[in-house]
Amino acid sequence: MANIKEFSALGSLRKTLQDQEQARIKAEVERERQAALAEREANLFRHSIGRVAPLPVNAISKALHQPSPPPPIPRQHIADEQAALLESISDEFTVDTLMDSDEALSFARPGVGPDVLSKLRRGNWVIQAQLDLHGYRRDQAREALGEFLRSVRRRGLRCVRVIHGKGLGSVNKEPVLKHKVRNWLMQKDEVMAFCQARAADGGAGALVVLLKSSERPGG
Template identity: 35%
Template structure:
């Protein structure tokens, strides 16, 4: 039994109309971590600022996300929101548990930052198969990214890249 509305199904069909598979890719493909490890090594991940979690409200499946740190140029934020950049790294968290998703997200951001990538796409899904009334992974990504020092901004993706089930991420240059 699908929890997708007819409108969502129609939007998806319209969004993928004419799409063909990519034959080659220059995007980073990061391996899934071994499930035995509980947490990433602290020396590889900069700490999350815990105060960022306090003011973040729970969002729904269709709510758009938008976050940016002070100092970001409006042109860069506009470009991010429109998806006007080449995605250099992509992470799909569909089907992951909260713990695994958190570990993979932290590792992904750290690896993308070390590779000097600026733009990434994180697919968290809309939580239609969640046991809760809200999308667990979407809210987890929203909270976690706000606390990472490598993140300059993020926002919900354009429909062609997942809409409110994914976020574009702008990483800090170094």
């Protein structure tokens, strides 16, 4: 009985070894087939392109392309346009640069009598128009002031009020626009004099401005 079991186990082992050998032979045949296929494809590629050789170094030419220069910027033209737009009103101008002023920063152009400024302070001149610059940024205020002065001059007005505010809403409560407006007005030839408005007309938040008489046709 034992001999039969041993013989059966031996037969099973032999069958296993035979199966493994057949699998190894199949794998080897497949590997050789794949290698032969790769070799045929390589030969086909080489046959198709023919013989190749690297180009000599002196036969290689390099083209160097310089980038196109950017178009020139018309800086002077831009500067001229900006200067004309701002009507020659500069932020660099200061009270001490050209004109005389009193403690209250009133202003009278040289040649204007002291009585003119006194009458302006007392309110003897009737205010004929006004410009309110509340809420304007600096550049907006400068342009608005220039346009306002041109407009009232065309209408032949002489006494106007410019409301610049007291600067209470500005950073650090500094009245930046207040000082800018005074400096801009002093640079305008048509401005003869100005002073702080009376309390009833705006006080420290406004200026009363006296303009030169307009020379209108037929006037």
